[in-house]
Amino acid sequence: MKDMTRATFLKLTAAAIGMTVLISVVMVNIDWLGMDGSTEKDPIVTLLNVMIVLSALVFSIVMVMMIYAIWKYRAKPGDESDGEPIHGNTRLEIVWTVIPTLIVVFAGVYSTIVLNDIEAEASNQMRVDVTAQQFAWRFDYPEQGVSSTELHVPVGTQLELHLNALDVVHSFWVPEWAIKRDLVPGSDLPGGDEIDNVVRVTPDVEGSYQVVCTELCGWGHATMRAAAVVESQKEFDAWAADQAKIPEGNVSTGAAGGQGAGIYDNQVTE
Amino acid sequence: MVAALKAPGQPRALLGMLVGIGFGFGLVVALRAIRGLEIFQTEQTGYPHVIVPGITGPIGYLIGIGCFDYWFRWAAGAPTVPEDHSDHGADGWRDYLRFNTDHKVIGIQYVCTTFIFFFIGGALAMGIRAELAQPGTQVVDPGLFNGLFSTHAAIMIFLFIVPIFAGIANYVLPLMIGAPDMAFPRLNALSFWMLPMGGILFLASFLAPGGAFDAGWTGYAPLSTGAPLGQSFFNLGVQFAGASSVATALNFLVTIVTMRAPGMSFWRMPLLVWANLSTSLLVVGATPFIAGAQFMVLLDRALGTNFFQAAAGGDVISYQHIFWFYSHPAVYIMMLPGFGIVSEVISTHARKTIFGYRLMALALLGIVVLAFAVWAHHMFVSGMFAWLRVPMMITTLLIAVPTGIKIFSWLGTLFDGRIHLDNTGMLFALGFICSFILGGISGVMTAMIPLDIHISDTYFIVAHIHFVLFGGSVFTIFCGLYHWFPKMTGRMYDERLGRIHFWGTLIGTWGTFVPMHWIGMEGMPRRVADYAAQFGDWNLVISIFAFILGAVQLVFLYNMVTSWRWGPRAPANPWGAKSIEWLVSSPPPRFNFPSVPRVVGGPYEFGVPGARHAIFEHEEEAGALAEPVPERATTPA
Numbered sequence: 052m053k054d055m056t057r058a059t060f061l062k063l064t065a066a067a068i069g070m071t072v073l074i075s076v077v078m079v080n081i082d083w084l085g086m087d088g089s090t091e092k093d094p095i096v097t098l099l100n101v102m103i104v105l106s107a108l109v110f111s112i113v114m115v116m117m118i119y120a121i122w123k124y125r126a127k128p129g130d131e132s133d134g135e136p137i138h139g140n141t142r143l144e145i146v147w148t149v150i151p152t153l154i155v156v157f158a159g160v161y162s163t164i165v166l167n168d169i170e171a172e173a174s175n176q177m178r179v180d181v182t183a184q185q186f187a188w189r190f191d192y193p194e195q196g197v198s199s200t201e202l203h204v205p206v207g208t209q210l211e212l213h214l215n216a217l218d219v220v221h222s223f224w225v226p227e228w229a230i231k232r233d234l235v236p237g238s239d240l241p242g243g244d245e246i247d248n249v250v251r252v253t254p255d256v257e258g259s260y261q262v263v264c265t266e267l268c269g270w271g272h273a274t275m276r277a278a279a280v281v282e283s284q285k286e287f288d289a290w291a292a293d294q295a296k297i298p299e300g301n302v303s304t305g306a307a308g309g310q311g312a313g314i315y316d317n318q319v320t321e
Numbered sequence: 322m323v324a325a326l327k328a329p330g331q332p333r334a335l336l337g338m339l340v341g342i343g344f345g346f347g348l349v350v351a352l353r354a355i356r357g358l359e360i361f362q363t364e365q366t367g368y369p370h371v372i373v374p375g376i377t378g379p380i381g382y383l384i385g386i387g388c389f390d391y392w393f394r395w396a397a398g399a400p401t402v403p404e405d406h407s408d409h410g411a412d413g414w415r416d417y418l419r420f421n422t423d424h425k426v427i428g429i430q431y432v433c434t435t436f437i438f439f440f441i442g443g444a445l446a447m448g449i450r451a452e453l454a455q456p457g458t459q460v461v462d463p464g465l466f467n468g469l470f471s472t473h474a475a476i477m478i479f480l481f482i483v484p485i486f487a488g489i490a491n492y493v494l495p496l497m498i499g500a501p502d503m504a505f506p507r508l509n510a511l512s513f514w515m516l517p518m519g520g521i522l523f524l525a526s527f528l529a530p531g532g533a534f535d536a537g538w539t540g541y542a543p544l545s546t547g548a549p550l551g552q553s554f555f556n557l558g559v560q561f562a563g564a565s566s567v568a569t570a571l572n573f574l575v576t577i578v579t580m581r582a583p584g585m586s587f588w589r590m591p592l593l594v595w596a597n598l599s600t601s602l603l604v605v606g607a608t609p610f611i612a613g614a615q616f617m618v619l620l621d622r623a624l625g626t627n628f629f630q631a632a633a634g635g636d637v638i639s640y641q642h643i644f645w646f647y648s649h650p651a652v653y654i655m656m657l658p659g660f661g662i663v664s665e666v667i668s669t670h671a672r673k674t675i676f677g678y679r680l681m682a683l684a685l686l687g688i689v690v691l692a693f694a695v696w697a698h699h700m701f702v703s704g705m706f707a708w709l710r711v712p713m714m715i716t717t718l719l720i721a722v723p724t725g726i727k728i729f730s731w732l733g734t735l736f737d738g739r740i741h742l743d744n745t746g747m748l749f750a751l752g753f754i755c756s757f758i759l760g761g762i763s764g765v766m767t768a769m770i771p772l773d774i775h776i777s778d779t780y781f782i783v784a785h786i787h788f789v790l791f792g793g794s795v796f797t798i799f800c801g802l803y804h805w806f807p808k809m810t811g812r813m814y815d816e817r818l819g820r821i822h823f824w825g826t827l828i829g830t831w832g833t834f835v836p837m838h839w840i841g842m843e844g845m846p847r848r849v850a851d852y853a854a855q856f857g858d859w860n861l862v863i864s865i866f867a868f869i870l871g872a873v874q875l876v877f878l879y880n881m882v883t884s885w886r887w888g889p890r891a892p893a894n895p896w897g898a899k900s901i902e903w904l905v906s907s908p909p910p911r912f913n914f915p916s917v918p919r920v921v922g923g924p925y926e927f928g929v930p931g932a933r934h935a936i937f938e939h940e941e942e943a944g945a946l947a948e949p950v951p952e953r954a955t956t957p958a
Contacts, residue, residue, distance in 0.1 A: 083842040084775060095771045102769065106762040113728060113758050117751065120735035125742060126672070131897070133928035134673035134738035144677045147729040148722060155718035155765065162769040163711055169771060214704070219544040220637065222702065222778055226844030229775040235638060235704045236543060237631025246638065246704045265778035265846040267537050268544060270464040273849035 063115055070111035075104045088227025088260065088281075090209075090253040091169040095229050098165050105154060169230075173209035173253065180213045183221035183234040186271030188262055197294040202262055202279040205287040209253040215239050222266035225279050228252050233266055254281040329387025330419050341381020345374035363530075366622040368550050371529075375557045379518035387420035388511040409506070410911040420514065422506035424495050425909065427513050429809060431488025432802070434513075438480035438520050440874070445473040447871050452850060454864035456857045466850035467535035468551070472523055474538035475555060478651070479562040480520040482794045486658035487512075487569045489801050490597045492809055494573065496902035496909060497591050499582025499918040499935060504575040512568040519562030526554035537848060539648070542629030542640040546621040556619040563612045566654075570604035573597050582901070582935065584920035589934075591900045591924040592681055596661025599685040603650045603657070603692060611647035614640060638705050645696035653692045655790060657685055659797025660727055663750045666804050667731050669898040670747035671740045674925040676733030677726070684723035684730075691720045701773045710770050717768040724761055728754060738927075744896070745819030749800035752827045756792025760785060763838065778848075781841030787834045799826070799877070806881070807891030811908045814888060818880040822873055829870025836863050899934045900924050915939055 079100045084092065124134070179202070180191040191198045204210055214223060216234040224231040232250040237243045254260075264275035282290070325332045349370045353360050361370055383389070387408075395401050408422045417430055448469050452460040461469065495503055503509045526533040531549020534540070545552050577598050581590070590598075618640070620626040627633035629640050668675050675681060697705060697713040731754060741747060763785040767773050776782060799822070806814050836859045841847070845856045852860070894903040901918055902909070916938035926932030 083839070085843045095775060098769065098771055099766075102766055102772070106765070109725075110758060110762060113732065113754070116732045117735065117754060120732060120738075121740055121742070121751070124671070124735060124738050124740050126739035130739055132672070132739055134671060136674055136926070136928035137676065137737055138674055139677040139680070139733075143733070144680050144726070144730075148680075148726055151722045151725040152719070155721050156715075158765065158769060159711075159715045159718050162714060162771055165771040166711070169774075219547070220541055220703075224778075224846070226775075231702045231774050231777060233702055233704045235631075237635075237637055238704070240631055242634065242636075243631070245636075245706065247707050248704055263844070263846055267467070267539075267541070267848045270462075270467060270535070272467070273463060273846075273851040 063119055066119075067108070067111045067115040070115060071104070071108045074107035074111065078103045078107065084226075084229060086227055086256070088225065088254055088256050088258075089229060090255050091251075092227070092229040094165045094168050098161065101161065102158065105158070109154075170251065172251065176209045176211045176251070177205070178211045178213065179204070180215070181223055181234065182215050182217060183223070183264065183268075183275075184217040185219065185269050186264070186275035188264075188275070188277035190277075192291065195291040195295070197291050197297075199294055201277060203287055203290050203294075204254055204279070204281055205284040206257050206281050207253065207255050208284075209251055212250050212252070214248045214250065219268050220266050221264050221268050221275070223250070224263045224265045225252075225254075225260050226263065227256075227260050228254055231265060254279075257281050257283065329385070329390055331386065333387070334382045334385035337381035337383075337385020338378050339381070341384075342374040342378040344381070345377030346370055348377075349373050366547065366550070366553070368553065369623060371550065372553050372557070372619070372623055375522060375554065379515075379522070379561060382518065383511065383514055386514055388507070388514055390420075391507055408510070409502075420510050422502070422510050423911070424491050424503045424506065424509060425809075425913075427509055428488050428490075428492025430513050431484055431491055431516070432809075434517055434520075435481050435485040435488060436878075438476050439485075440878070441524070442473050442476035442481060443871055443874060445469050445476070447868065449473060450864040450867040453852070453860050455861065456852055456854050458851060461850070463850040464532060464535060467537075467848070468527070468533035470848060471535050471537050471555075472526070472533050475523055475534070475558070476520065477790070478538060478655070479559060480516065480523065482655045482790060482798070483566055483651070484516050484562070485798055486597075486600070486655070486794075487566065487573075489662070489798070489805065490573065490593070490658060491569070493805055493902050494594060494597055495576060495580070496808075496905070496913055497594055497900050498577065498580060498585055499901050499914065499920065500576060500580040501913050503572050504580055505572050508568055509572050512565045512572065515561045515565035515568075519558040519560075519565070522554045522558035522561065526551035526558075529554060539644060540615070540618060541644075542618055542621070542637060543631070545618050546629055553619060553622060556615040556622070559615045560612055563608050566604050567608050570601035570608075573601040574605065577601075582918045582920050584935075586920075588679065588682075589920055589923055590682075591661075592664035592675060592678070592685075593658070593661035595682045595685050596657045596659075596664075599689045600654055600657045602689050603654050606693065607647045607650035607654070609647075610643055611651075614643040614647070617643070638700075638703055641700050641703055642697070642705070645699045646693075649696040649699065650692040652789065653688055655794045657688065659753070659794050659801075660685065662797045662801035662804070663731065663753055664734075665898070665900065666746045666750045666800050667734050668925045668927070669804075669896050670742075670744050670750075671735050671738030672897070672927050673734050673738030674923070674927050674929070675730065676736075677730045678923070678925070680726055681730050684726040687723040688720060691716055691723070695720065698768055698773070701770050702777050714768055714770050718765060721761065721765050728758060728761075743816065744803070745814070745816055745823055746800050746803035748820065748823040749796050749803065749826075752823060753793065753796035753800060756788055756796060756827070756830060759835075760788030760793055763788060776841055778846055779841035780837045780845045780847055783847050784834045784837035784841060787830075787837070791834065792830050796826070796830075799823075802881075804896070805902075806884070807895050808902055808907050808909070810885045810888070811891050811906075812884050812886075812888035813891050813895065814884040815880050818876055822877045822880065825869060825873030825876065829866050829873060832866030833863055833870055899926060901935045904935060904937070 084096055178193055182189040189200060190202045214232055214234040215238050216236045221234040222231060223234060230250060230252040235246050238246040238248040258281055260279040262277040262279050264272060326336055350360055391401060408420060410423045411417055411426045417426060452466055529550040532551055534551040534555040536545040536548050536552060577594055617628040621628050627635040629635045629637055631637050664675055695713055695717045697709050698717045701710050767785055803819060840856045840859050845852050891907040893906050905914060918935040918937050920935045922932050922934055924934050
């Protein structure tokens with residue numbers, strides 16, 4: 052390192068930056084989180100892209116340094132001599148302590164800003180009570196007074212999901228919405244108010260999605276799915292009116308195999 | 322026959338186990354009969370007539386093999402011989418199957434035992450990948466699938482990665498600090514023999530009604546508290562593996578603090594010793610928490626306590642807090658010893674002193690301190706109180722700083738060195754840096770709450786943890802085994818097979834675990850026996866690479882076994898390393914050193930004219946200090 056010339060240093064810097072740009076351009080353009088589905092997803096995708104660039108930079112610096120060192124300082128066959136007795140370099144060590152600290156502090160502050168952003172309450176909210184049970188979902192709409200095994204929501208309205216589980220821990224996730232939260236048994240019981248069981252998300256693209264259970268909940272975990280339908284306010288109102296005609300007892304509250312049993316078979320044949 | 326059953330050894334151990342099982346079983350039956358209860362309580366979580374023998378059986382085995390003979394004699398006031406070395410050292414393979422107090426024997430016992438479990442855990446992983454190669458259910462049903470990944474993780478963590486580092490350090494650490502043995506050799510032997518007890522309990526769960534434990538290695542309550550009998554085997558197995566781990570860590574701490582050779586100040590300790598000092602601090606502080614968590618689950622299951630029963634006022638989320646208070650530091654327990662190994666190997670094969678030695682040691686201690694303040698980053702979506710998330714995110718992100726210091730210092734060590742790539746250990750060290758940096762980067766991403774909300778409990782997490790534990794820990798384990806194989810066995814391994822193993826492992830690791838990041842972000846949850854068809858292609862690719870990764874480990878096995886038996890004899894110091902273990906023969910003499918070594922300098926003084934790390938008394942007397950200064954290259958490359 053001590054005999055590194057300015058030209059070598061510039062070449063290595065250029066190599067690291069070039070590698071960073073290459074990785075960043077490819078990876079930022081890939082749609083990692085799948086299609087868009089919620090207002091909350093946009094700042095998360097931006098955050099991901101910023102982190103991809105920073106990560107590409109760190110990865111490239113380490114790789115370029117390592118490959119250069121191996122190429123430049125590889126022992127010639129038969130060379131049994133020792134390397135230079137360099138024990139360290141205080142200035143360099145301070146640099147590679149301080150710069151990563153600044154990067155992670157930036158990452159922390161930026162994450163906190165995004166977190167506050169995606170958890171902000173909107174003025175128009177609709178409450179849905181989500182109840183999970185091995186291996187099925189149930190959605191109650193206290194404002195509309197209806198219940199369903201499918202999650203129907205009007206597009207562009209912020210959902211205020213109140214989560215509860217009846218047996219074990221489950222987790223609510225619609226991949227396209229990028230929001231996830233565990234459903235914890237006991238959140239409706241005395242003492243359960245310590246559990247943070249309200250999560251907000253604003254679906255903003257109409258379409259059909261899946262509610263996925265992401266916390267291991269038993270043998271039916273993989274098939275614990277429910278349909279999630281994002282539709283216009285008009286369609287939603289019509290659905291809610293329809294749903295109100297179904298007697299309460301007919302809403303399933305969990306069945307062997309779960310609501311999602313066989314769900315993949317359908318997909319394969321589609 | 323009678324003599325064999327009276328002397329400590331495997332026959333008496335098996336008898337002890339049978340007696341222990343019989344005693345436990347009889348106790349339960351008798352007590353339940355006296356109380357007028359149903360004798361065999363076989364409700365899903367009950368089975369006291371299985372759980373109690375599950376505790377007394379292993380204890381009977383440990384008594385039988387002789388772990389407590391000396392202490393029993395001492396406690397009973399019978400004559401004991403403090404300098405009795407009849408349990409020390411090995412003359413043949415049979416001596417590896419008995420209670421042995423020699424740290425070198427125990428080190429090899431650890432490495433061989435843990436590798437048996439590595440191959441069992443690996444076979445379970447192959448089963449997982451076979452099922453996941455295609456969407457749908459082909460190989461195993463969902464219940465057995467849950468059992469496969471739960472036992473895979475439990476075995477790899479508790480029976481392979483954590484203990485094999487204890488095994489490697491058991492062998493080399495006393496040699497490195499110039500000690501004749503560990504501080505408490507009998508406790509050391511007990512620690513080892515507790516380990517297979519945990520492993521056998523884990524595997525025995527496959528025989529339990531309801532199948533192997535299937536609530537994941539995390540065993541979240543209340544899924545675990547209501548699970549079939551197999552879960553109790555997990556609760557018990559963790560106790561034995563955990564007790565083994567804690568006792569070894571105490572042993573390392575006392576050994577490192579009190580038994581260093583004259584002249585070995587803290588700042589002259591090799592970084593492997595620093596790494597094991599740090600790891601032991603973590604183990605002693607954190608491991609009791611998982612023992613406690615699993616006991617609480619066992620009590621909820623067997624005695625009807627309500628630690629985690631929400632309906633009875635229990636707190637479901639508190640399980641996760643207690644569990645992760647161990648299980649996050651556990652990641653560093655599984656990584657810091659590897660950092661130590663990589664430091665030794667890179668310095669040796671770059672023929673270069675460690676760059677920034679003191680900051681390297683301080684970075685280890687920094688990780689120890691931070692490791693206790695990050696556990697809740699596993700719980701960002703768990704529904705725990707929201708205010709804890711941001712502080713835990715900040716501490717987690719800060720761990721990247723000491724970790725980065727280590728990576729940059731290894732690179733600094735490579736610069737201006739004479740890098741020898743013709744060594745498998747060195748290849749694994751460099752491959753470790755490439756792989757681990759990716760695990761570190763994905764770790765920073767998972768630490769960031771908004772990203773973690775999306776990727777937690779997806780295949781992204783599976784990818785991250787395998788890049789840390791396979792690309793990280795397992796690479797350093799191979800690195801260390803290749804490095805010290807000549808010292809441990811007195812034989813050289815086959816470098817050509819080693820290179821095949823390295824490249825196969827590197828390609829297999831990246832091919833298996835890189836695509837998992839993608840499918841995780843796109844929406845594939847973890848721990849599922851079946852998945853949506855859109856992920857089918859990538860899962861097939863992952864499975865193919867996983868099978869390559871599995872198959873290439875057989876090359877390693879073949880290399881180790883045949884080289885141990887037929888490999889060329891190893892000289893004392895085949896790599897030209899500086900630390901003390903290379904100053905004695907391969908393998909070292911029974912009591913390690915012909916005379917007490919005296920440490921006179923740092924452990925990595927490559928290229929410093931006339932520098933020595935340690936000298937022996939008998940050398941000093943013979944005037945060996947007057948040896949000529951080793952020649953070194955005069956012109957920098």
